[in-house]
Amino acid sequence: MRRxxxxxxxxxxxxxxxxxxxxxxxxxxxxxxxxxRSGIRERRWVDCEMGGSDLALAASQQAVAQAGLSVKDIxxxxxxxxxxxxxxxxxxxxxxxxxxxxxxxxxxVRNQCSGFIYSLSVADAWIRCGQYxxxxxxxxxxxxxxxxxxxxxxxxxxxxxxxxxxxxLTAGDLGEVGERGLLSTHLHAxxxxxxxLWVEAPGSRLYPDRLNQQMLAEGKHYTQMQGRRVFSHAIxxxxxxxxxxxxxxGLSLDDxxxxxxxxxxxxxxxxxxxxxxxxxxxxxxxxxxxxxxxxASIPLALRDAExxxxxxxxxxxxxxxxxxxxxxxxxxxxx
Ligand code: UT7
Numbered sequence: 636m637r638r639x640x641x642x643x644x645x646x647x648x649x650x651x652x653x654x655x656x657x658x659x660x661x662x663x664x665x666x667x668x669x670x671x672r673s674g675i676r677e678r679r680w681v682d683c684e685m686g687g688s689d690l691a692l693a694a695s696q697q698a699v700a701q702a703g704l705s706v707k708d709i710x711x712x713x714x715x716x717x718x719x720x721x722x723x724x725x726x727x728x729x730x731x732x733x734x735x736x737x738x739x740x741x742x743x744v745r746n747q748c749s750g751f752i753y754s755l756s757v758a759d760a761w762i763r764c765g766q767y768x769x770x771x772x773x774x775x776x777x778x779x780x781x782x783x784x785x786x787x788x789x790x791x792x793x794x795x796x797x798x799x800x801x802x803x804l805t806a807g808d809l810g811e812v813g814e815r816g817l818l819s820t821h822l823h824a825x826x827x828x829x830x831x832l833w834v835e836a837p838g839s840r841l842y843p844d845r846l847n848q849q850m851l852a853e854g855k856h857y858t859q860m861q862g863r864r865v866f867s868h869a870i871x872x873x874x875x876x877x878x879x880x881x882x883x884x885g886l887s888l889d890d891x892x893x894x895x896x897x898x899x900x901x902x903x904x905x906x907x908x909x910x911x912x913x914x915x916x917x918x919x920x921x922x923x924x925x926x927x928x929x930x931a932s933i934p935l936a937l938r939d940a941e942x943x944x945x946x947x948x949x950x951x952x953x954x955x956x957x958x959x960x961x962x963x964x965x966x967x968x969x970x
Pocket of ligand 1: 663664665668669672673748789790791793832860861862863865866869898899900903927957958959
């Protein structure tokens, strides 16, 4: 029986650090407000023309090197992003070209903050059914070029940052890898809330123009978010989907060594931990450094957690996300 193993993990961030104080110089906000409401102290923004695919390249190379494999071993790319380099073609194709892997499959996944776990689930299914042996799963975002840097956009702009994370998923035989590998994924969505967190324009259904001066003046090309609504659903569904993943494997919270949640807001993860009755010692966080990097946040967190010695071979990890769509998901894995 085949199982997917995370053989390597990598991350990449733009060099430019943007502190809360820098945001306060651009708009009516403050370091104290941002830290108190979100736990974020700084984030990274690109400072030149750079797409998510460029950040993804560096993250992918690190993941491949860590796995002790070669880029040539990759036989499929799954790329999660809500900020693709272009409307089309997808960023997976661009990354495939940067990696010089013509001909291999390249798929974009558009499930926002849950994009990485959705991608992991697709890659895992392909590996288990024998279609591919080595799948690169990437989450990458460049938010900064799409943020309203005036007071009008302060609720959203203070939260989001740029970055990329990647894992290399390889096939292992259950007999060889023992307990190691991806045990399950659980995916959910509720499109009734699509407009609670969205970017409206440009959109093909906007008639007769996808984008016009009026839309630009109204800021419809920027992310619009009903923050409290997102928050209340996140703290309801995150604990549910975490428990769903553990229960499906006959496991409990006591078996979990570390929860690696999507990094949207420290308060969301604290509230979820409280509902679950677990200590924040069991919940990984790096949001203070990067803000919300959407599809990149979980692989970046895995990369950092491993570098910081927070995860070890054999540990039971739960990955969990909630975000636009609404979408929410969890993955249970033995590292
Ligand atoms: O990956 C999923 C993506 N998104 C999320 O997970 C976001 C979920 N939501 C949140 O994280 C929170 O709702 C926010 C951090 C966005 C906002 O925190 P909040 O405690 O829910 O604040 P609020 O939206 O109720 O706003 C409180 C006040 C408002 O002023 P008034 O109406 O009370 O005068 C806002 O205008 O704070 C104001 N405000 C700000 N003030 C300073 C909103 N953004 C800012 C800001 N700086 N950046």
